[in-house]
Amino acid sequence: MVSKKLTVSNAQGLHMRPAGLFANAMGKYKSDVFLNVKGNDVNGKSLMNIIAACIKCGTEIEIRCTGEDEADALAKAVELIESGLGE
Amino acid sequence: MRVTDLLKEQGIQLGSKVNSKKQAIEKLIALQVASGNIADEQRYKDAILAREAQGSTAVGYGIAIPHAKSDAVKCAGLAAITVPTGVNYEAVDGKPSDILFMIAAPPNGDLHLEVLSRLMVLLMDEGFRKQLINAQSKKEFLKIIDKKETEKYGEEAKTQADSNATYRVLGVTACPTGIAHTYMAAEALEKAGKEMGVSIKVETDGSGGAKNVLTKKEIADADGIIVAADREVEMARFNGKRVIKVKVSDGISKPQELIKKAVSGTAPVYTHAGGEISVDDGEKESVGRQIYKHLMNGVSHMLPFVIGGGIMIAIAFLIDTIAGAPQDSSFGTYTQAAAFFKAIGGAAFGFMMPVLAGFIAMSIADRPGLAVGFVGGSIATLGCTFMAPTGDAAAVSGFIGALIAGFAGGFIVLFLRRVFAFLPKSMEGIKPVLIYPLLGILIMGVFMCAINPFVGWVNTALSNGLNSLGTEYKVVLGCVLGGMMAIDMGGPFNKAAYVFGTAALATGGYDIMAAVMIGGMVPPIAIALCATFFKKKFSSDERQSAMVNYIMGLCFITEGAIPFAAADPLRVIPSCIAGSAVAGGISMAFNCGLMAPHGGVFVFPVVTNVLWYVVALLVGSIISMLLLAMLKKNKATEALPIQNK
Numbered sequence: 001m002v003s004k005k006l007t008v009s010n011a012q013g014l015h016m017r018p019a020g021l022f023a024n025a026m027g028k029y030k031s032d033v034f035l036n037v038k039g040n041d042v043n044g045k046s047l048m049n050i051i052a053a054c055i056k057c058g059t060e061i062e063i064r065c066t067g068e069d070e071a072d073a074l075a076k077a078v079e080l081i082e083s084g085l086g087e
Numbered sequence: 088m089r090v091t092d093l094l095k096e097q098g099i100q101l102g103s104k105v106n107s108k109k110q111a112i113e114k115l116i117a118l119q120v121a122s123g124n125i126a127d128e129q130r131y132k133d134a135i136l137a138r139e140a141q142g143s144t145a146v147g148y149g150i151a152i153p154h155a156k157s158d159a160v161k162c163a164g165l166a167a168i169t170v171p172t173g174v175n176y177e178a179v180d181g182k183p184s185d186i187l188f189m190i191a192a193p194p195n196g197d198l199h200l201e202v203l204s205r206l207m208v209l210l211m212d213e214g215f216r217k218q219l220i221n222a223q224s225k226k227e228f229l230k231i232i233d234k235k236e237t238e239k240y241g242e243e244a245k246t247q248a249d250s251n252a253t254y255r256v257l258g259v260t261a262c263p264t265g266i267a268h269t270y271m272a273a274e275a276l277e278k279a280g281k282e283m284g285v286s287i288k289v290e291t292d293g294s295g296g297a298k299n300v301l302t303k304k305e306i307a308d309a310d311g312i313i314v315a316a317d318r319e320v321e322m323a324r325f326n327g328k329r330v331i332k333v334k335v336s337d338g339i340s341k342p343q344e345l346i347k348k349a350v351s352g353t354a355p356v357y358t359h360a361g362g363e364i365s366v367d368d369g370e371k372e373s374v375g376r377q378i379y380k381h382l383m384n385g386v387s388h389m390l391p392f393v394i395g396g397g398i399m400i401a402i403a404f405l406i407d408t409i410a411g412a413p414q415d416s417s418f419g420t421y422t423q424a425a426a427f428f429k430a431i432g433g434a435a436f437g438f439m440m441p442v443l444a445g446f447i448a449m450s451i452a453d454r455p456g457l458a459v460g461f462v463g464g465s466i467a468t469l470g471c472t473f474m475a476p477t478g479d480a481a482a483v484s485g486f487i488g489a490l491i492a493g494f495a496g497g498f499i500v501l502f503l504r505r506v507f508a509f510l511p512k513s514m515e516g517i518k519p520v521l522i523y524p525l526l527g528i529l530i531m532g533v534f535m536c537a538i539n540p541f542v543g544w545v546n547t548a549l550s551n552g553l554n555s556l557g558t559e560y561k562v563v564l565g566c567v568l569g570g571m572m573a574i575d576m577g578g579p580f581n582k583a584a585y586v587f588g589t590a591a592l593a594t595g596g597y598d599i600m601a602a603v604m605i606g607g608m609v610p611p612i613a614i615a616l617c618a619t620f621f622k623k624k625f626s627s628d629e630r631q632s633a634m635v636n637y638i639m640g641l642c643f644i645t646e647g648a649i650p651f652a653a654a655d656p657l658r659v660i661p662s663c664i665a666g667s668a669v670a671g672g673i674s675m676a677f678n679c680g681l682m683a684p685h686g687g688v689f690v691f692p693v694v695t696n697v698l699w700y701v702v703a704l705l706v707g708s709i710i711s712m713l714l715l716a717m718l719k720k721n722k723a724t725e726a727l728p729i730q731n732k
Binding site: 086 | 142146148152154195207286
């Protein structure tokens with residue numbers, strides 16, 4: 001398992017478009033991807049779950065990836081969040 | 088902010104007949120306008136369409152949530168339509184959408200995200216979606232949302248409280264050998280947790296060291312802790328937590344029950360008393376079980392020494408055999424290479440008794456017990472007596488002496504703890520660094536010197552007795568030991584035979600160890616064979632997992648057979664016992680010898696009379712297989728062709 005903490009910097013938080021982008025990108029990996037938001041684990045591959053978690057700008061999240069390609073998955077996840085998911 | 092505050096009756100249309108994405112959007116915008124949320128209809132529509140151009144807002148499950156943040160919005164609001172026939176909203180999953188909510192939000196603030204989030208939480212529930220679609224009136228539609236939102240709100244508050252705990256329930260599993268039960272119990276608990284929706288993390292204290300170790304924070308945050316272990320695990324960290332202590336097999340057989348109890352908060356609070364034997368757990372553990380647990384703590388720590396040392400010594404003998412060394416006292420050290428392996432193996436073997444005694448004592452009395460037990464075990468090997476303080480060969484009390492030393496060591500320290508309980512708190516620190524080691528080891532020395540002559544005599548008599556047993560008795564012994572290995576496949580019977588085998592190793596009873604191991608290898612192999620040749624006796628799932636049993640059996644992991652034995656004990660266990668007993672008997676009859684206490688097929692190269700050993704394994708496995716085939720009922724419900732998939 002690999003993990004990294006980071007802060008969501010999108011002005012509007014992880015709303016539908018960025019969340020969808022993230023979930024789709026993560027769906028390509030075999031590893032399980034979880035976002036820990038304020039102590040709750042959220043399935044990082046599910047658009048609905050991410051949106052339901054209501055991740056606003058400035059929220060600290062911990063991304064955890066577990067599986068054979070966990071390192072790649074985490075790198076991609078971090079890259080996406082840090083790049084602001086195209087915003 | 089509540090969904091029902093944002094959605095008005097004017098903003099709802101039930102049973103809408105829109106038949107394209109464009110129509111759906113126009114309808115929803117019209118509803119937004121009717122609700123009085125929009126200042127500039129055209130600009131709002133442009134924003135909505137611009138958003139859709141970036142990708143459909145259909146999220147799957149028949150849900151679409153078009154939305155736009157715009158200054159064309161007068162006040163935040165929602166509009167909703169249900170489309171019983173579904174409308175193609177270009178969803179990712181390609182399915183038509185039947186529930187559509189449109190969000191209008193002002194450009195600033197998080198309201199947009201909050202509404203979106205809340206809608207998602209509600210709409211995730213399939214039952215809720217069905218209710219909405221079947222709603223007969225706008226009033227009912229709103230009422231359903233209101234009810235669900237209230238219900239979820241309550242639940243949210245509750246999960247919020249729980250959310251401090253990363254895991255609500257923690258588990259620790261451990262079994263004496265740390266190969267199979269540990270992981271089976273962990274898997275069962277995790278699976279049950281998932282099914283019950285209870286977050287759970289399970290630490291496995293297996294032979295390869297602890298994995299998935301619980302952190303301090305996780306322990307602090309957990310509601311309850313399940314310790315499913317047949318040997319001592321690190322307990323001090325659970326001080327003050329609600330702890331359920333059970334056998335490792337309970338972790339496998341009733342995980343739901345355990346999790347339920349852990350969540351309920353009715354488990355007793357554990358207070359760590361620095362190693363008092365199982366202080367508190369409400370239902371006291373039986374004496375037999377306590378003894379078993381302490382013994383197994385010793386055995387599991389001793390095994391690596393015996394395995395490494397035993398194989399080294401076996402290699403030494405093998406080298407000398409190949410070199411054609413004379414069969415006298417120099418055998419095993421005749422060639423330089425053999426002497427090398429013999430010396431290393433001997434060094435490892437030398438730790439057997441001290442480690443056994445030390446860790447039995449540690450299991451009883453925690454860390455202070457270790458040194459006392461260790462020394463006791465060493466004295467047992469040396470055979471010290473009052474008459475011959477440096478050791479007397481006739482008074483070497485060996486394995487039995489070390490067992491006694493282990494338990495004595497534990498109770499000596501417990502006794503000292505009680506005696507010195509009067510010391511003030513400020514003197515507490517002096518106990519582990521002075522009192523326990525000094526007085527403990529002294530008492531141990533006196534005790535061992537006193538019992539060594541007697542136990543040594545028993546020990547010698549026993550090993551002489553075993554060595555002088557006639558062949559027919561040896562065969563019976565082999566049958567009994569082999570059969571015991573198959574009775575409970577890793578439980579007390581199995582372990583009793585196994586410990587007897589390893590104990591025999593120490594006095595040169597290599598044939599006994601050989602019979603024990605072969606008995607433990609038969610059950611998994613027999614099941615795998617049966618699944619291969621008598622396919623009808625197993626379901627397709629069973630057959631798949633049975634294949635792994637070839638490997639399990641060859642590695643001498645009897646536990647592999649447990650799932651099959653548990654599913655059908657009355658037929659499987661007797662079949663296995665019969666085959667194992669025969670294998671043990673054959674091994675004994677042909678004087679097969681094994682100097683390592685574990686290793687399965689990997690130590691076959693160092694087995695003496697290995698050909699007969701292989702015969703024993705084959706005959707035993709085939710007998711068990713045939714019995715299984717005869718006794719087990721066909722799984723007739725499944726047709727064979729389907730299973731080939």
